[in-house]
């Protein structure tokens with residue numbers, strides 16, 4: 001769907017811009033103030049989901065919204081709300097990793113004329129990896145991390161510089177992380193979405209929440225001509241033509257099946273069993289995202305509490321933090 005591609009690529013270039021802007025922001029401080037100053041945009045905190053989980057625990061149990069990276073929590077909650085209301089749409093509409101993987105498997109499909117898929121048992125086994133990773137993080141942070149440790153983490157310089165550490169990680173990629181990323185990129189030319197399908201704990205969490213979403217792909221068997229196109233085009237390889245509704249946590253609400261269905265009225269995204277006109281679901285997805293971000297901004301939980309002086313003091317320490 002062209003609208004989804006538009007949103008995906010707008011978000012992709014926006015994230016690229018945020019990364020470049022963060023790099024220029026850091027360069028200003030590293031140059032001792034000689035390089036021009038560029039502001040840092042809080043949107044980069046979307047890339048701190050583990051810290052956001054700690055922040056969520058702090059909010060729920062200590063009653064405080066972390067002022068250092070409030071946008072991390074706002075965006076995390078926005079994406080959870082997206083999953084609850086509009087399935088795992090974060091993955092196919094907003095996630096930059098999902099966008100890169102989608103481009104690669106489409107290139108692979110063109111190059112080789114087909115894509116591969118693991119045997120059924122191996123596919124299921126590999127899919128369980130992302131749930132294991134999710135359980136690991138839930139146990140580590142939600143269950144085992146004492147509230148005092150939560151407060152300590154959020155007050156530490158490591159958390160204050162988490163976005164800048166992440167930038168360093170990506171610009172100085174080497175060793176095992178580099179090999180892993182290259183391997184995943186190469187695999188994406190042969191298999192659909194290996195990271196999203198098998199390894200992403202964020203996607204696993206959103207998929208579980210999407211079980212409760214009132215939005216579902218619904219097929220009307222009275223109108224359907226059983227051509228099987230919907231199943232063939234589904235990036236998540238779901239048996240759409242065999243189901244009345246799609247409840248799978250793998251459904252990302254990408255609407256590819258609906259777009260390709262040749263029979264008007266046979267397939268639609270539906271809310272509480274009522275089929276939606278094609279333009280409504282994209283509006284819902286973008287509207288939830290915009291509302292979440294606006295709520296964060298208007299409530300004063302968007303900009304960091306860190307000052308220019310804090311960054312001037314902490315940025316030189318970044319290479320030492322966490323070692």
Ligand code: SF4
Pocket residue numbers: 217233234235236237238240246250251252253254255256257258
């Ligand atoms: S069932 Fe339809 S909306 Fe869900 S992932 Fe497959 S193609 Fe996308």
Ligand code: SF4
Pocket residue numbers: 219223224225226227228229230231240241260261262263266267
């Ligand atoms: S693409 Fe449409 S008509 Fe074909 S099987 Fe799927 S729902 Fe039925």
